[in-house]
Amino acid sequence: MRKITGSQMIIKCLKQEGVEVIFGYPGGKVIPLYDTLFDSDIRHILVRHEQGASHAADAYARATGKVGVCVSTSGPGATNLVTGIANAHMDSVPMVAITGQVATAEIGTDAFQEADITGITAPITKHNYLVKDINNLPSVIKEAFYIASTGRPGPVVIDIPVDISTAMIDENAEGKIDLPGYKPTYKGNQKQIKQAAKKIFESKKPVIFSGGGVISSGASEILTHFAQKAKIPVITSMLGLGSFPEDHPLALNMAGMHGTRYANMAFTETDLIIAVGARFDDRVTGKVSGFAPHASVIHIDIDPAEIGKIVDVTVPVVGNAKDVLTDLSQRYFELDNRKSIQKKKPWVDYLMGLKEKYPLMYDKKSPNLKPSYIVEKLYELTGGDAIICTEVGQNQMWAAQFYTYTKPRTWISSGGLGTMGFGLPAAIGAKTGRPDKTVIDIAGDGSIQMVSQELATAVSNQIPVKIMLLNNGYLGMVRQWQELFFKKRYAQTCIRECVDFVKLVEAYGGVGIRVTDKKDVEGAIKKALEIDNVVMVDFWIEGEENVYPMVAPGAPISEMLEWEY
Amino acid sequence: MSHIISVLVENKAGVLAKISGLFSRRGFNIDSLAVGTTEDKTVSRITIAVQADQRGIEQVVKQLYKLINVLKIQELEPANIVERELVLIKVATDAKNRAEILEIVNIFRANIVDVAKKSLLIEITGTSSKVEALRELLDPYGILELTRTGKIACTRGSKRL
Numbered sequence: 001m002r003k004i005t006g007s008q009m010i011i012k013c014l015k016q017e018g019v020e021v022i023f024g025y026p027g028g029k030v031i032p033l034y035d036t037l038f039d040s041d042i043r044h045i046l047v048r049h050e051q052g053a054s055h056a057a058d059a060y061a062r063a064t065g066k067v068g069v070c071v072s073t074s075g076p077g078a079t080n081l082v083t084g085i086a087n088a089h090m091d092s093v094p095m096v097a098i099t100g101q102v103a104t105a106e107i108g109t110d111a112f113q114e115a116d117i118t119g120i121t122a123p124i125t126k127h128n129y130l131v132k133d134i135n136n137l138p139s140v141i142k143e144a145f146y147i148a149s150t151g152r153p154g155p156v157v158i159d160i161p162v163d164i165s166t167a168m169i170d171e172n173a174e175g176k177i178d179l180p181g182y183k184p185t186y187k188g189n190q191k192q193i194k195q196a197a198k199k200i201f202e203s204k205k206p207v208i209f210s211g212g213g214v215i216s217s218g219a220s221e222i223l224t225h226f227a228q229k230a231k232i233p234v235i236t237s238m239l240g241l242g243s244f245p246e247d248h249p250l251a252l253n254m255a256g257m258h259g260t261r262y263a264n265m266a267f268t269e270t271d272l273i274i275a276v277g278a279r280f281d282d283r284v285t286g287k288v289s290g291f292a293p294h295a296s297v298i299h300i301d302i303d304p305a306e307i308g309k310i311v312d313v314t315v316p317v318v319g320n321a322k323d324v325l326t327d328l329s330q331r332y333f334e335l336d337n338r339k340s341i342q343k344k345k346p347w348v349d350y351l352m353g354l355k356e357k358y359p360l361m362y363d364k365k366s367p368n369l370k371p372s373y374i375v376e377k378l379y380e381l382t383g384g385d386a387i388i389c390t391e392v393g394q395n396q397m398w399a400a401q402f403y404t405y406t407k408p409r410t411w412i413s414s415g416g417l418g419t420m421g422f423g424l425p426a427a428i429g430a431k432t433g434r435p436d437k438t439v440i441d442i443a444g445d446g447s448i449q450m451v452s453q454e455l456a457t458a459v460s461n462q463i464p465v466k467i468m469l470l471n472n473g474y475l476g477m478v479r480q481w482q483e484l485f486f487k488k489r490y491a492q493t494c495i496r497e498c499v500d501f502v503k504l505v506e507a508y509g510g511v512g513i514r515v516t517d518k519k520d521v522e523g524a525i526k527k528a529l530e531i532d533n534v535v536m537v538d539f540w541i542e543g544e545e546n547v548y549p550m551v552a553p554g555a556p557i558s559e560m561l562e563w564e565y
Numbered sequence: 566m567s568h569i570i571s572v573l574v575e576n577k578a579g580v581l582a583k584i585s586g587l588f589s590r591r592g593f594n595i596d597s598l599a600v601g602t603t604e605d606k607t608v609s610r611i612t613i614a615v616q617a618d619q620r621g622i623e624q625v626v627k628q629l630y631k632l633i634n635v636l637k638i639q640e641l642e643p644a645n646i647v648e649r650e651l652v653l654i655k656v657a658t659d660a661k662n663r664a665e666i667l668e669i670v671n672i673f674r675a676n677i678v679d680v681a682k683k684s685l686l687i688e689i690t691g692t693s694s695k696v697e698a699l700r701e702l703l704d705p706y707g708i709l710e711l712t713r714t715g716k717i718a719c720t721r722g723s724k725r726l
C-alpha cells in the first residue's frame with residue numbers, strides 16, 4: 001500500500017472533482033499544499049488579495065456552472081476570503097474554499113495566524129468542515145463538492161490544519177458521501193404542479209417572475225419556451241437577468257428599486273405571480289405590504305425556507321426550477337392554451353402598451369457623456385455576446401438597465417450582498433472559465449479602488465478583461481441617496497480627481513484609454529475590445545447623473561421617482 | 566408564544582454551535598435548550614423552547630432543516646407530550662425554618678440532595694410551571710443558587726420522532 005501526503009490527497013480529490021483552476025494565495029499553513037500544487041496540472045491563479053480569489057472563484061462558477069475553488073492560508077488569509085464567501089452565499093453560488101489552519105495540536109491556543117474560520121463562516125456558508133483526522137479528508141472533499149453544487153448551491157469551507165496536509169494516507173483511500181440529513185428535492189409535488197397549472201389557466205393577469213435559480217438550474221430554455229407558448233410576460237430579478245431574453249416582446253425586464261416602470265406596475269396589478277427561483281428580496285418588493293396587493297403567488301423554489309419567508313404563497317412547489325417547469329409546462333399545455341391566451345390577451349396588450357409608453361430613459365440628446373449611452377454602445381459593439389460583470393452602485397444599475405441580456409450566464413453581479421470590489425476579480429474569474437468570451441467589468445471609480453491590485457493578477461496571468469469605468473468622481477449611489485433624501489449633503493462621497501486611472505492601469509502593464517467626450521465612446525470601446533491585453537477605459541461621465549426610475553427606500557414599488565416622460 | 570421543538574442531529578463537533586447560532590442570527594429568542602445523545606449514540610437530540618409567532622416558527626424549522634447535520638425536526642404539541650426539567654435550588658436555611666422548607670419540599674415531591682448548616686440543596690423534576698411554583702415558595706427564604714437543565718420532552722404513545 002503506497003502512502004501519499006494529505007496535500008497530495010487534496011489535489012488528487014480536486015482532480016477527481018474535475019477542478020481545472022484554483023484562485024488562491026499562499027502562506028505558512030498552506031506551503032505543503034502549494035508544494036504539491038507546484039507539480040500539478042491544475043492551473044493556479046495567484047491573486048493579489050484573497051478577497052479577489054473568492055470573488056474570482058464565485059464568478060468562475062457563475063460563468064461556467066462548475067464549482068469555483070479558492071485557497072488561502074490560515075488567519076488573515078482566511079478572513080480575507082470572508083467577503084467573497086458571504087457574497088457567494090447570498091447569491092447561491094457553488095464554491096469550495098480551502099483554508100489552511102494551524103496544526104491540530106495548536107487549535108484553540110491563539111497560535112500564530114490562528115482564526116476560527118469555521119466559526120466565522122458558519123452563518124455565511126452552506127456548510128463547513130474542520131478536518132481533524134486525515135482519514136476523513138477524501139470524504140470531506142467529496143461531500144463539500146456535492147453540497148456546494150446540489151440543491152440550492154452555495155459555498156462550502158474546508159479548513160485543513162497544516163499537520164493534516166503533511167500526514168500520510170493510503171493513496172487509494174476513497175471518499176464517500178454520508179449525509180443522512182441532506183436530501184434536496186428536485187422533482188416537484190405533482191398535485192401542487194397540477195394546482196399551479198390550473199391557477200395559471202384561470203388567471204387573467206399573470207406574470208412570471210424569473211430569478212437566479214432559473215439560471216443556476218439551467219431552466220432558461222424551458223422557461224422561455226413556456227412563457228412564449230403560453231404568452232405570459234416575464235419579469236426578472238436582478239440575478240435573473242439573462243434567464244429570459246430581454247429583447248423578447250414578452251420581457252418586462254428587471255423589477256424593483258431601479259426596475260422598469262412597466263415591471264413594477266405589472267407586479268402591482270397582476271393577479272398571479274409565478275415565481276421561479278426568486279426569493280423576493282427587499283430590493284424587488286419595496287415595502288412588502290404594498291407589494292403585489294392583488295396577486296396569488298405560485299412559488300417554485302428548491303429551498304423550502306424561501307417559500308413563505310417574505311410573501312404569502314398560494315401554491316408552493318419545492319423543487320428544481322428545470323424539473324418543475326418541465327412538469328408544469330406539460331400539465332399546462334394539456335389545458336386549452338388558446339382559450340387561456342385569449343383570456344390573458346387584454347392584460348398582455350396592456351403591458352405591451354406600458355412598455356412602449358414608459359421605456360427606460362435618459363437624455364439622449366444631451367451632448368454630455370452619459371453612462372446609459374456608454375452601456376448601450378457596449379451592447380451594440382459586443383453584439384450582446386459579452387459576459388458583463390459589474391461593481392456595485394450606479395454603475396451596476398446602469399449596466400443592468402441598458403445592456404440587453406439575452407442569454408444565461410452573461411450577467412455576473414453581486415446581488416444579495418452588494419459587494420463593491422466584486423467586478424474586477426469577477427471578470428478575472430469569468431474570463432478564466434470562459435476564455436472564448438469577451439468579458440467586461442462595468443465599474444465605478446469607488447468600487448474598483450477596493451480591488452485595483454487585481455489588475456496585476458489579470459495582466460500577469462494574461463487574462464485580458466476589459467474595464468469600462470463609469471467615472472463620476474463620486475460614490476455615486478450613496479451620493480444619489482444623499483441628493484434625494486439628505487438635502488444634498490454629500491458627506492464623504494466625493495472622491496473626484498485623486499486617481500489617474502489611465503496611469504494606474506498602465507502601471508500594472510495594462511492599457512488605459514481616457515474618454516471625456518461622447519463622440520469618442522465608440523472608438524474607445526472598439527479599441528478596447530481589439531487590444532489583447534487588460535484595458536481600462538476611463539469614461540469621465542457626468543458627476544451627478546442619477547439612476548431612474550427609483551423606488552425610495554421603504555416605499556411600495558408602485559411609487560417611482562421618475563424621468564418626466 | 567412559546568414553542569418546543571425537538572431536533573435530531575448528527576452527533577458531531579460544532580453542530581450545537583451552528584444550531585444556536587442560527588437562532589440568534591435569525592432573531593429568535595431561546596427560552597431553554599437541552600442537548601444529549603439518544604438511544605443511538607451517533608445522534609443527539611436537542612430540545613429547544615423558543616418564543617415566536619406561527620410564521621416565525623415555520624421559518625425556524627425550515628432554516629434548521631437547511632443545516633446539513635440536522636436529521637429531523639418536530640414541533641411538539643403541548644397537549645401531546647410529557648415535558649420535564651430538572652432543577653437544583655440551593656436555599657438558605659437556619660434551625661428555625663428548616664422544617665418549614667422540608668414541608669414544602671415534600672408537598673412538591675422534590676428531594677433534598679445536600680444538607681449543610683446554613684443551606685439545603687433541593688432537586689426537583691417537573692414541568693416548568695411546577696418548578697416555577699416551588700421557586701416562588703422558596704424565594705422568601707433566600708435562594709442562593711439555582712440551576713436548571715432546560716426542558717426536555719417526549720411525545721406520548723409509541724410513535725418515534
Ligand SMILES: Cc1ncc(C[n+]2csc(CCOP(=O)(O)OP(=O)(O)O)c2C)c(N)n1
Pocket residue numbers: 391392393394395396418419420421443444445446447448470472474475476477478
Ligand atoms: C464593500 C462596500 N462598502 C460600501 C458599500 C456601500 N455603497 C454602495 S454603492 C456605493 C458607491 C459606489 O461607488 P462607485 O463604485 O464609484 O459607483 P457609482 O455608484 O459611483 O457608480 C457605496 C459606498 C458597498 N455596497 N460595498
Ligand SMILES: [Mg+2]
Pocket residue numbers: 444445446470471472473474475476
Ligand atoms: Mg463612482
